[in-house]
Amino acid sequence: VNDLPGGPAVNQLDLHPPVTQIASDVQSLHYWLMVVCLIIFVLVFGVMFYSILKHRKSLGHKPANFHESVTVEILWTIVPFLIVTAMGFAATKTVVQQKDTSNADMTIKVTGYQWKWGYDYLKGEGEGIAFLSALDPTQRELSDAGKPQGDNYLLKVDNPLVVPVDKKIRIITTASDVIHAWMVPAFAVKQDAIPGFVRDTWFKAQKPGDYYGQCAELCGKEHAYMPIHVKVLSAEDYSKWVDAEKKKMAAKADDPNKVWTQEALVARGEKVYAANCAVCHKADGKGAGPIKALDASALVLDADKTKQLGVLLNGQNNGAMPAWKQLSDTEIAAVITYTKNSWSNKTGQVMQPSEVAAARK
Amino acid sequence: MSAVLDHHGAHGHDHDHHDHGAPHGWRRWVFATNHKDIGTLYLLFAFTMLMIGGLLALFIRLELFQPGLQYFNPEQFNQFTTMHGLIMVFGAIMPAFVGFANWMIPLQIGASDMAFARMNNFSFWLMIPAAIMLVASFFMPGGAPAAGWTLYAPLTLQMGPSMDAGIFAMHILGASSIMGSINIIVTVLNMRAPGMTLMKMPLFAWTWLITAYLLIAVMPVLAGAITMTLTDRHFGTNFFNPAGGGDPIMYQHIFWFFGHPEVYIMILPAFGIISAIIPAFARKKLFGYTSMVYATSSIAILSFIVWAHHMYTTGMPVTGQLFFMYATMLIAVPTGVKIFNWVATMWKGSMTFETPMLWAVGFIFVFSMGGFTGLILSMAPVDQQLQDTYYVVAHFHYVLVAGSLFALFAGVYYWGPKWTGVMYSEFRGKLHFWGSLIFFNITFFPMHFLGLAGMPRRYADYPMQFADFNAIASVGALGFGLMQVYFFVFVVLPMMMGKGEKAPQKPWEGAEGLEWEVPSPAPFHTFENPPKLDVTATKVIG
Amino acid sequence: MSAVSNHGGTPYYFVPGPSRHPAMAALGLFFVILGAGQWINGAGWGAYSLAAGMIIWLATLYQWFGDAIRESEGGQYSDRIDVSFRWSMSWFIFSEVMFFAAFFGALYWARVHSVPMLGNIDHQLLWPDFKAIWPSAAAGATASPAGTVDAFSTMGPWPIPTINTALLLTSGVTLTIAHHALLADKRSKTIFWMWITVLLGVVFLGFQVYEYMHAYNDLNLKLTSGIYGSTFFMLTGFHGFHVFVGMLMLLFITLRLTKGHFNSKHHFGFEGAAWYWHFVDVVWLGLYLIVYWM
Numbered sequence A: 001v002n003d004l005p006g007g008p009a010v011n012q013l014d015l016h017p018p019v020t021q022i023a024s025d026v027q028s029l030h031y032w033l034m035v036v037c038l039i040i041f042v043l044v045f046g047v048m049f050y051s052i053l054k055h056r057k058s059l060g061h062k063p064a065n066f067h068e069s070v071t072v073e074i075l076w077t078i079v080p081f082l083i084v085t086a087m088g089f090a091a092t093k094t095v096v097q098q099k100d101t102s103n104a105d106m107t108i109k110v111t112g113y114q115w116k117w118g119y120d121y122l123k124g125e126g127e128g129i130a131f132l133s134a135l136d137p138t139q140r141e142l143s144d145a146g147k148p149q150g151d152n153y154l155l156k157v158d159n160p161l162v163v164p165v166d167k168k169i170r171i172i173t174t175a176s177d178v179i180h181a182w183m184v185p186a187f188a189v190k191q192d193a194i195p196g197f198v199r200d201t202w203f204k205a206q207k208p209g210d211y212y213g214q215c216a217e218l219c220g221k222e223h224a225y226m227p228i229h230v231k232v233l234s235a236e237d238y239s240k241w242v243d244a245e246k247k248k249m250a251a252k253a254d255d256p257n258k259v260w261t262q263e264a265l266v267a268r269g270e271k272v273y274a275a276n277c278a279v280c281h282k283a284d285g286k287g288a289g290p291i292k293a294l295d296a297s298a299l300v301l302d303a304d305k306t307k308q309l310g311v312l313l314n315g316q317n318n319g320a321m322p323a324w325k326q327l328s329d330t331e332i333a334a335v336i337t338y339t340k341n342s343w344s345n346k347t348g349q350v351m352q353p354s355e356v357a358a359a360r361k
Numbered sequence B: 001m002s003a004v005l006d007h008h009g010a011h012g013h014d015h016d017h018h019d020h021g022a023p024h025g026w027r028r029w030v031f032a033t034n035h036k037d038i039g040t041l042y043l044l045f046a047f048t049m050l051m052i053g054g055l056l057a058l059f060i061r062l063e064l065f066q067p068g069l070q071y072f073n074p075e076q077f078n079q080f081t082t083m084h085g086l087i088m089v090f091g092a093i094m095p096a097f098v099g100f101a102n103w104m105i106p107l108q109i110g111a112s113d114m115a116f117a118r119m120n121n122f123s124f125w126l127m128i129p130a131a132i133m134l135v136a137s138f139f140m141p142g143g144a145p146a147a148g149w150t151l152y153a154p155l156t157l158q159m160g161p162s163m164d165a166g167i168f169a170m171h172i173l174g175a176s177s178i179m180g181s182i183n184i185i186v187t188v189l190n191m192r193a194p195g196m197t198l199m200k201m202p203l204f205a206w207t208w209l210i211t212a213y214l215l216i217a218v219m220p221v222l223a224g225a226i227t228m229t230l231t232d233r234h235f236g237t238n239f240f241n242p243a244g245g246g247d248p249i250m251y252q253h254i255f256w257f258f259g260h261p262e263v264y265i266m267i268l269p270a271f272g273i274i275s276a277i278i279p280a281f282a283r284k285k286l287f288g289y290t291s292m293v294y295a296t297s298s299i300a301i302l303s304f305i306v307w308a309h310h311m312y313t314t315g316m317p318v319t320g321q322l323f324f325m326y327a328t329m330l331i332a333v334p335t336g337v338k339i340f341n342w343v344a345t346m347w348k349g350s351m352t353f354e355t356p357m358l359w360a361v362g363f364i365f366v367f368s369m370g371g372f373t374g375l376i377l378s379m380a381p382v383d384q385q386l387q388d389t390y391y392v393v394a395h396f397h398y399v400l401v402a403g404s405l406f407a408l409f410a411g412v413y414y415w416g417p418k419w420t421g422v423m424y425s426e427f428r429g430k431l432h433f434w435g436s437l438i439f440f441n442i443t444f445f446p447m448h449f450l451g452l453a454g455m456p457r458r459y460a461d462y463p464m465q466f467a468d469f470n471a472i473a474s475v476g477a478l479g480f481g482l483m484q485v486y487f488f489v490f491v492v493l494p495m496m497m498g499k500g501e502k503a504p505q506k507p508w509e510g511a512e513g514l515e516w517e518v519p520s521p522a523p524f525h526t527f528e529n530p531p532k533l534d535v536t537a538t539k540v541i542g
Numbered sequence C: 001m002s003a004v005s006n007h008g009g010t011p012y013y014f015v016p017g018p019s020r021h022p023a024m025a026a027l028g029l030f031f032v033i034l035g036a037g038q039w040i041n042g043a044g045w046g047a048y049s050l051a052a053g054m055i056i057w058l059a060t061l062y063q064w065f066g067d068a069i070r071e072s073e074g075g076q077y078s079d080r081i082d083v084s085f086r087w088s089m090s091w092f093i094f095s096e097v098m099f100f101a102a103f104f105g106a107l108y109w110a111r112v113h114s115v116p117m118l119g120n121i122d123h124q125l126l127w128p129d130f131k132a133i134w135p136s137a138a139a140g141a142t143a144s145p146a147g148t149v150d151a152f153s154t155m156g157p158w159p160i161p162t163i164n165t166a167l168l169l170t171s172g173v174t175l176t177i178a179h180h181a182l183l184a185d186k187r188s189k190t191i192f193w194m195w196i197t198v199l200l201g202v203v204f205l206g207f208q209v210y211e212y213m214h215a216y217n218d219l220n221l222k223l224t225s226g227i228y229g230s231t232f233f234m235l236t237g238f239h240g241f242h243v244f245v246g247m248l249m250l251l252f253i254t255l256r257l258t259k260g261h262f263n264s265k266h267h268f269g270f271e272g273a274a275w276y277w278h279f280v281d282v283v284w285l286g287l288y289l290i291v292y293w294m
């Protein structure tokens, strides 16, 4: 393996090379702290080891008799106090800057899902763009097989977050199920994404490039498999990306009233299934352990299609099966049709997007 | 010893216990009311849990030995991490210190036993159902809890039935701790031999007194937090559910209000042990006794106002970040005072380095490294980079393993001869120390680098760039674990079986205190009548 | 140190001999938690395990306390032990205070922090329709951010909680009268006022049951009524449970009084129960002000 630029380096010993002002501040703060701590460490333990070497019984050293001194006690209370106060002051400015999310050029909402990220461009250039970003499925398979490979192993995502360089990007985090944390070390950004609440943070990347991070709050079994990839582009490249993305979205936007054939829905559903459901329910629909099988599941085979729909929209078992509201009507219809007509399931039932839309009300 | 205990109650149950010998057979242990027997039970229990928790740690390190999933799936991995943390904290370290308290506090203050002997045994036997429930949770549908030892909502709401078993087990452990603490407080406050004033009391008793207060103050809060988790899971309350107006972050506040004092609960008694050992082997009185007492109290008081340093990344307002940052850093001051006092005690002493002293010096050195990384974590902006990475894992193993656990080993070597009447083998003790010290650092030092490079904790698999340091850590973990098995087989077992040189009443030339005024092994009953003490309250004069 | 009370065969500090009670009590609790954990997950046998465990536990406690009472009445407990009991009861009550602190803390956090925050401008992104006014059922408010909680009315201080306040305060007075009577060695007067105190406790609990029924039937206020319902029922519920326990303590003390236990010098059992009762009283005042009035 080689170093991954913007991601971890092989046997890296230090923080990531900073790409934002905050990250460099944090790095110098860390250096500075290390130096102070090291000096104290060397002084204190220098004295201790000197004593250990010299004041031994085997060298015939006789014990002295002193055992208290108010002066000394006060001294070694005050001096450390002053040192930590200085440390605190040094950090204060950075804390304040780090928390100052005002006057952002762009706002992006980041939503943590078990186990992927949703990005919504709320304000600024690219407003309206929204997509999901998940680990590239082959990586997950490599992991399962115990055969990792590649410099970007476990860091490769299908759709990276794209942002322009030198712009203050405000990130709003939230989550749909449990707490996640959105972390990009090169930016010195780590912000918990809390269900039902919004939090914010910001960064202003100084160099175009690819930067990587991972989910940093235990969020269930696939916690290790929800990486973050931020692509920082120059202003022109970013505008181009926005244009292309807008076009793609227009083309992809499904007419929710369109009536689909079973084959088309199954074909579409297979993709939706692979991207969202297969992690738990497995490609063969057999589930695993506590995860229910869909193959031959009574609920899937049930003639009343709304039952399965209800589970998808609302989740089940306290969210062990999460709600999938964030999928589009077409995607939900497709994946239901797919599960109802795959493996040993041969119901012939078809769910249309309009039915999903109706059930959402 | 006169027959003061020769009383005659009007009641009809047996009077065997008025014999001065120990009861025999299994009843001696199961029905125990003797502080020494209960202490032994605690220590054996804690060691068993250390082995179980250690085995889980070895599973973790096995899976992390190389990237890719080799042995376990991620769910199992999370279960191992969670249960490793819970078992080590609540099953190994805390009960081990309670075992020490049981054995040593009555001996050190000249009391005949703990204040409430039956309740003392109840505290111990409560650990057993709790431990069974915790370990059994691996075999419940869905496996053991996998939400981390911090049991953050709302992930806990997704766990299977084992989560409830875990919650009830924690309730029981909490009840046990509270009763144990009450016992210790009352013993220390009310059963000191005449002349043993508070400011003459050995520091181990002092640190435990303060620890017991911490326990009483925070265990009920933990009980409240997990009770809310329980009702959220089963009875439709909305404490941690924003859809109903609750807040998952509220769980974290309540948990860490418990959790931070909890980490000092695991270190203050260790400070007490070290404060006994350093003067003994420096052959010089402890430097700054009074300031040690004040420092310990300051740490305890400060520990209540720093909890949110575990929550910098949850998105607190800037004032909150600053407050908790300053408060946390303040703790370095009293902790520093302790370190300096120990060094000053060694200064111009006449030192020898038997095994207990080696562990104590090792403790000071390596614990301080953990303290310094703690200080670095306490800086809110820096913590932004390090929170939930292996840097934190490195930090807390430096303070917990090289801190609490090393101090426990130091104490076992120091007081073991008093408990068993047998000297351990110096060679074996030193081998155990050097092996542990080296393997410990091999295991946990590389984790600092992993953390700085951004490897998140609680990960079953990781990018390839992290592979080498993980491999090193795993090798170290195996070595460290084997050293502990060695310790049990070649140090503890022989002592328990009475094999080895007979221990004199006071094996350590420079040791002071009432525990050295009774024979080795300490007889079943000691100080049944309050001893008469000299002015320093370290010698019995009548 | 003062005189060691060593007269009349009372040991300096009584240390009980081996006892099977602690281990038995732990065994009982094992079946309790085993059963409880299984039962709430739908395993029917859990209820039996829970019940069996409770029986073992309670039976053991009965014997255990029986031993202690015999030792006490048999003159084994020196004044020093009396002091131990005082310390231990005080710190036990302190631990109970901290338990309630967790729930009061939750209420504080919800009212002052999370509910207002869920309704602020940033959070309109997630909960556009939520109007955060505590209690979340007030005019113009919605009961919960997600609209998953049915509308409910809150429980005001009038009339039941106020009556209950009066009951508890009165019970504090009657208990004190009983205490003074005991100090004057007027046994039958003590017993009379103790019965009155116990009765006041029972009436309090009766009113609380009635209040809960009122909440469920008329106000649609349930345990599931969002954070308001959660904090309301958990705080008042745990308090009610403590009243129940305190009432039992007083009851047993009264029964012991009728058996001739305690005298003007030696009655820590009485005082311990009284302390507990006053603690329950104080918690109630907190509830009354914070939960019902504010």
Ligand code: HEA
Pocket: A037, A040, A044, A079, A080, A081, A083, A084, B150, B263, B264, B266, B267, B309, B310, B328, B329, B331, B332, B335, B336, B337, B339, B367, B368, B369, B370, B371, B372, B373, B374, B375, B377, B378, B379, B383, B386, B387, B388, B392, B395, B396, B399, B400, B403, B404
């Ligand atoms: C025995 C247990 C123990 C002890 C003693 C400590 C001690 C300290 N800890 Fe640690 N800590 C834990 C156990 C412990 N910790 C655990 C278990 C966690 C993780 C929990 C989890 O998330 O699972 C944790 C996590 C943790 C965090 C959160 C990290 C994160 O999740 O992002 C922080 C942040 O502030 C922190 C800080 C500190 C500090 C400042 C001290 C201080 O008390 C240290 C003081 C000591 C010294 C500083 C060294 C000696 C002093 C001198 C020689 C004097 C001179 C020094 C100066 C003037 C600087 N700890």
Ligand code: HEA
Pocket: B050, B051, B052, B053, B054, B055, B057, B058, B060, B061, B081, B082, B084, B085, B086, B088, B089, B093, B147, B148, B149, B150, B393, B397, B400, B401, B405, B443, B457, B458, B459, B477, B480, B481, B482, B484, B485
């Ligand atoms: C309290 C004390 C304590 C102790 C002593 C230890 C001891 C060890 N811990 Fe610790 N650890 C924690 C407390 C502790 N830990 C906590 C609180 C967490 C956080 C959990 C969480 O994130 O929720 C944690 C998390 C944690 C992690 C991170 C897991 C993750 O994030 O996914 C790792 C990884 O390496 C680790 C490793 C180790 C190792 C190698 C040891 C070694 O010291 C262990 C040494 C081994 C032995 C002592 C075993 C010897 C036994 C044998 C060799 C087999 C023989 C078997 C029998 C006889 C039955 N621990």
Ligand code: CUA
Pocket: A112, A113, A115, A179, A180, A181, A215, A216, A217, A218, A219, A220, A222, A223, A224, A226
């Ligand atoms: Cu999402 Cu961890």
Ligand SMILES: [Cu+2]
Pocket: B259, B260, B263, B306, B307, B309, B310
């Ligand atoms: Cu802490």
